[in-house]
Amino acid sequence: MLDWYDAHARVLPWRAAPGLPPPDPYRVWLSEVMLQQTQVAAVIPYFETFTTRWPDFAALAAADDADVMSAWAGLGYYARARNLLAAARVVASAHGGRLPRDEAALRTLPGFGAYTAAAVAAIAFGQRAVVVDGNVERVVARLFALAEPLPGARAKLRYLADSITPDARPGDFAQAMMDLGATICTPRSPKCLLCPLANQCDARRAGTPDAYPVKAKKAARPVRHGTFFWLEREGAVLLVRRPPCGLLGGMRALPTGPWEAVPPGIDGAPVAADWTLRNATIRHVFTHFELHGTLATATLGRHIGAVEGEWWPIERLGEAGLPRLFAKAVEAMESVA
DNA sequence: GAGGCGTGGAC
DNA sequence: TGTCCAAGCCT
Numbered sequence: 414m415l416d417w418y419d420a421h422a423r424v425l426p427w428r429a430a431p432g433l434p435p436p437d438p439y440r441v442w443l444s445e446v447m448l449q450q451t452q453v454a455a456v457i458p459y460f461e462t463f464t465t466r467w468p469d470f471a472a473l474a475a476a477d478d479a480d481v482m483s484a485w486a487g488l489g490y491y492a493r494a495r496n497l498l499a500a501a502r503v504v505a506s507a508h509g510g511r512l513p514r515d516e517a518a519l520r521t522l523p524g525f526g527a528y529t530a531a532a533v534a535a536i537a538f539g540q541r542a543v544v545v546d547g548n549v550e551r552v553v554a555r556l557f558a559l560a561e562p563l564p565g566a567r568a569k570l571r572y573l574a575d576s577i578t579p580d581a582r583p584g585d586f587a588q589a590m591m592d593l594g595a596t597i598c599t600p601r602s603p604k605c606l607l608c609p610l611a612n613q614c615d616a617r618r619a620g621t622p623d624a625y626p627v628k629a630k631k632a633a634r635p636v637r638h639g640t641f642f643w644l645e646r647e648g649a650v651l652l653v654r655r656p657p658c659g660l661l662g663g664m665r666a667l668p669t670g671p672w673e674a675v676p677p678g679i680d681g682a683p684v685a686a687d688w689t690l691r692n693a694t695i696r697h698v699f700t701h702f703e704l705h706g707t708l709a710t711a712t713l714g715r716h717i718g719a720v721e722g723e724w725w726p727i728e729r730l731g732e733a734g735l736p737r738l739f740a741k742a743v744e745a746m747e748s749v750a
Numbered sequence: 751g752a753g754g755c756g757t758g759g760a761c
Numbered sequence: 762t763g764t765c766c767a768a769g770c771c772t
Contacts, residue, residue: 448768
């Protein structure tokens with residue numbers, strides 16, 4: 414694997430060349446968090462933005478929450494951004510501005526699960542750690558033709574990954590396994606002819622590499638319906654800040670009512686007004702449900718009383734840091750208007 | 751353990 | 762215009 418990595422490692426902004434000293438732990442950590450459930454191509458522009466604007470722990474720890482959340486907008490899984498900031502502040506205040514080198518100590522920081530703690534310990538600090546992500550699970554499941562389905566097989570896969578992890582160059586080994594999974598040992602149509610492990614692979618020998626890993630069936634995704642409220646006043650639209658936890662937590666948003674099995678109409682409108690339901694549908698797929706949204710619009714005069722939220726200039730909505738769902742609603746509004 | 755938690759790309 | 766799923770974490 415290490416020979417293969419030396420010849421075929423992907424060149425990535427957060428990565429040192431194979432065999433060279435490891436890169437800045439801050440950059441390793443930031444990239445690992447951004448890469449959670451997110452593909453490399455989506456991460457690269459965000460990584461460049463973040464490292465330019467906040468080049469180290471001290472800078473990130475001192476950042477405004479709203480700026481970080483806006484910079485993360487569009488990348489998804491916003492709890493990552495909240496945990497990123499929380500971890501940077503712990504590192505700055507309790508660890509002298511440096512990440513702990515020890516996997517167990519890393520594991521206690523916000524947003525550090527089993528994978529990220531192991532990956533940072535191995536890649537940034539050269540410690541032997543068993544790094545198991547979705548790529549490694551797939552490679553190992555095929556290598557050993559493990560018939561037990563995920564997620565139950567996690568512990569066994571981890572044991573098997575441990576059994577092939579070397580003491581030397583653990584960071585390069587981990588990245589080699591992940592590169593192999595991302596480019597050769599892919600979920601569908603793996604390129605076994607190019608694989609350095611082909612001769613040792615049980616699934617390859619059986620002729621059915623894409624049958625692994627075996628997975629349990631997923632539940633169907635329900636559809637929910639909701640209304641986006643577009644409240645306009647003097648060239649501005651009302652935006653709100655979503656509650657700090659839960660779906661799209663902490664993000665700027667258009668006001669919405671409840672999301673239910675049937676269209677809720679103007680229930681949950683931010684103010685009593687002469688709402689018009691528009692003939693425009695916003696479709697957005699989340700991990701565990703699909704949302705079909707409708708627009709409701711209203712315009713206020715200048716003498717309205719206090720309204721919860723901020724009046725955001727319509728021409729500058731692109732700078733509001735809206736999650737994709739609400740950006741879609743804005744696009745739908747532009748097509749209706 | 752199982753479910754909540756985004757988004758976009760591949761086919 | 763459907764399915765799968767990607768360098769997971771948290772409760």
